[in-house]
Amino acid sequence: xxxxxxxxxxxxxxxxxxxxxxxxxxxxxxxxxxxxxxxxxxxxxxxxxxxxxxxxxxxxxxxxxxxxxxxxxxxxxxxxxxxxxxxxxxxxxxxxxxxxxxxxxxxxxxxxxxxxxxxxxxxxxxxxxxxxxxxxxxxxxxxxx
Amino acid sequence: xxxxxxxxxxxxxxxxxxxxxxxxxxxxxxxxxxxxxxxxxxxxxxxxxxxxxxxxxxxxxxxxxxxxxxxxxxxxxxxxxxxxxxxxxxxxxxxxxxxxxxxxxxxxxxxxxxxxxxxxxxxxxxxxxxxxxxxxxxxxxxxxxxxxx
Numbered sequence: 001x002x003x004x005x006x007x008x009x010x011x012x013x014x015x016x017x018x019x020x021x022x023x024x025x026x027x028x029x030x031x032x033x034x035x036x037x038x039x040x041x042x043x044x045x046x047x048x049x050x051x052x053x054x055x056x057x058x059x060x061x062x063x064x065x066x067x068x069x070x071x072x073x074x075x076x077x078x079x080x081x082x083x084x085x086x087x088x089x090x091x092x093x094x095x096x097x098x099x100x101x102x103x104x105x106x107x108x109x110x111x112x113x114x115x116x117x118x119x120x121x122x123x124x125x126x127x128x129x130x131x132x133x134x135x136x137x138x139x140x141x142x143x144x145x
Numbered sequence: 146x147x148x149x150x151x152x153x154x155x156x157x158x159x160x161x162x163x164x165x166x167x168x169x170x171x172x173x174x175x176x177x178x179x180x181x182x183x184x185x186x187x188x189x190x191x192x193x194x195x196x197x198x199x200x201x202x203x204x205x206x207x208x209x210x211x212x213x214x215x216x217x218x219x220x221x222x223x224x225x226x227x228x229x230x231x232x233x234x235x236x237x238x239x240x241x242x243x244x245x246x247x248x249x250x251x252x253x254x255x256x257x258x259x260x261x262x263x264x265x266x267x268x269x270x271x272x273x274x275x276x277x278x279x280x281x282x283x284x285x286x287x288x289x290x291x292x293x294x
Contacts, residue, residue, distance in 0.1 A: 040216075040264055048261045059267070060274040076270075082261055125260050133258055 005108040008140050009038040009056055012077070015105045015112075023103075027095040030088075031081070051129055052083040052092070064139055072113065072141045081132040086122075093120065093132040100136055109143040160292050166240040167288030172280045173242025177233035179276055180244055183268045184228050184253075188212045188221035216264030219271065220256045227253045244269070 005011050017033040018024045038056045041049040061075040079096055083089030101117040119135040190208040214221040230250035235242040246253045259265035
């Protein structure tokens with residue numbers, strides 16, 4: 001039994017894996033949706049997963065406006081890609097921007113009205129792994145049953 | 146009948162720019178202060194007795210920090226080095242302000258975004274989001290006293 005998508009993060013996962021969208025297919029080919037995690041990528045024993053992977057977190061959420069179609073919220077979504085190779089990580093970063101920037105998406109109870117690229121940076125951690133951080137501002141609506 | 150039109154636009158533009166600059170400056174300082182306050186919760190060290198051999202001889206005690214921050218909370222204060230190196234900068238010519246950390250306290254940035262081994266302890270963006278309304282209001286109205294002077 002499949003359950004309806006009711007959260008923004010679940011909608012992003014579905015969008016990433018959507019085989020009907022060419023930009024999502026390109027992104028999925030570089031980094032599969034199985035490597036996308038909401039939260040952090042920590043194993044049961046407290047160690048972190050092997051690279052590459054991507055985490056998704058909502059940094060802020062606030063009510064944008066109320067209409068007769070429902071309540072729209074605005075927030076900041078942060079993708080963090082970890083990769084041992086800089087060029088490959090940059091390619092994934094670009095694919096994420098191509099897939100989500102200035103786009104809209106609708107699935108089940110979630111409507112993403114707009115996602116706009118805000119900010120990004122790349123840093124190399126002490127063990128040599130690269131972290132690519134990409135921020136998007138998002139306006140979305142969740143239909144309440 | 147003649148009408149006299151006096152143009153005060155230049156003076157008003159100057160006052161408006163001055164008001165904007167003052168407002169932005171106040172908002173930047175406000176944000177900087179609250180960033181420092183966000184990382185001010187202490188994780189004070191405690192000396193505990195140990196017995197171990199080191200190159201310098203037998204060590205009898207060491208310092209532990211028993212109250213670290215939990216993931217998702219702002220980092221807690223040990224020595225204050227990170228807190229002291231949260232810096233503020235304001236450029237009146239633009240005008241623009243920014244709050245950030247010094248290069249030698251780069252670990253505060255790693256705590257903000259997290260690394261593969263350290264879970265995030267957001268303090269910079271979280272403080273901005275928490276006080277977004279006040280910062281916006283200060284930026285918009287903080288310099289209103291400059292208008293009409």
